[in-house]
Amino acid sequence: MNYKIVVDSCCDLPKEIAKDDHFSFAPLTLMVDDFSIIDDETFDQADFLKKVRESKNCPKSACPSPERYMNDFVGENLDVYVVTLSAELSGSYNSAQLGRNLYIEEGGTNNVHVFNSMSASCGEALIAMKVKELVEQGLAFDEVVAIAEEFTQHMKTYFVLESLETLRKNGRLTNLQAIIASALNIKPLMSAEGGKIVKLDQARGVNKALAKMIAMIKEKTVDCENKILAIAHCNCFERAEYVKSEISKLMKFKDIIIVDTAGVSSMYANEGGIIVTV
Structure with a gap:
């Protein structure tokens, strides 16, 4: 069984792991005043922080669309694990869940599970890394989900x-x-x-x-x-x-x-x- 780990762009993975072909990134969009910035490999941290410092307004973010997530669920005999930042901080989790529901409604047959990290940044990264470790141990989809969900609950x-x-x-x-x-x-x-x-x-x-x-x-x-x-x-x-x-x-x-x-x-x-x- 092939697998894919889909993460939103709040997931700060080590660079060598992020290059793994099993990972796919769903970027959020950042807004500072009239500037719209895609949080992908083109992100310029120094320029972004400068814009935030100079602005009187709060920077905002827009989550990936359900369709963006749904596109990552397509494939043959694919187990898909999605890790998003906390549902309390962003709509990314709900968007991924809606993408999953739409995928199933349209007849998709791949296994898809969405993890609410209840965290962000390196918290998401640890969950994604745990999923990769479990999959490569040869565990079945349901076993990976159960163990990774428990891991998430105990993470600080x-x-x-x-x-x-x-x-x-x-x-x-x-x-x-x-x-x-x-x-x-x-x-x-x-x-x-x-x-x-x-x-x-x-x-x-x-x-x-x-x-x-x-x-x-x-x-x-x-x-x-x-x-x-x-x-x-x-x-x-x-x-x-x-x-x-x-x-x-x-x-x-x-x-x-x-x-x-x-x-x-x-x-x-x-x-x-x-x-x-x-």
Whole structure:
């Protein structure tokens, strides 16, 4: 049985894995004022971040259409696994589900399952990588789905942001909160719980916030020797390396990977943001 793993463009896979022919990317579209940017291989992170900084408005995104997803389900004897960013953050999951329903209604016979990552960025990547691992172990479609869904339920995503501007612009923070936080150099430690963004803690300065995040990962993570930890960064590779180094001193993971954020993840994380999923 052939297989395909379809991910939306919020999935920040390691480059060597993203080149695998079994992966297909469904790009979201980013909007900053009058600019429309396709989140694909042409995405220019530096130019996008510059546009976001210069705009008074919140950047927005538009998910792939159901038809775009549906096109990826066509093939002969194909098992299709779709991984989208959290349904609480985007319409990508619902669009993929609708594409699946349309495919079945039109007589499609391939197996198709859509995973709601309840995460984003490197969280999506870990799910997609898990699916690939299970398929290549020779497991049947239903077994892959069941194990990967359980994996998703137990996965944890944490993030620390350098800038609160995007949160301010999209209404998650009032102007007063954002001003006070900026003036006091307060950096929130946040998580994706049930797919929703929640604040776990805060600290004065990025390094202290990262230290709290690392301590929380150590406290909450079990069986790390058999797990991969993923770190995504928005234009701050040295910071990602620092997080990797500090975590490695405390815990022995099966592997720790670092990826750069593409368009959608850059929009959420903003410049200097760090996302960690395990």
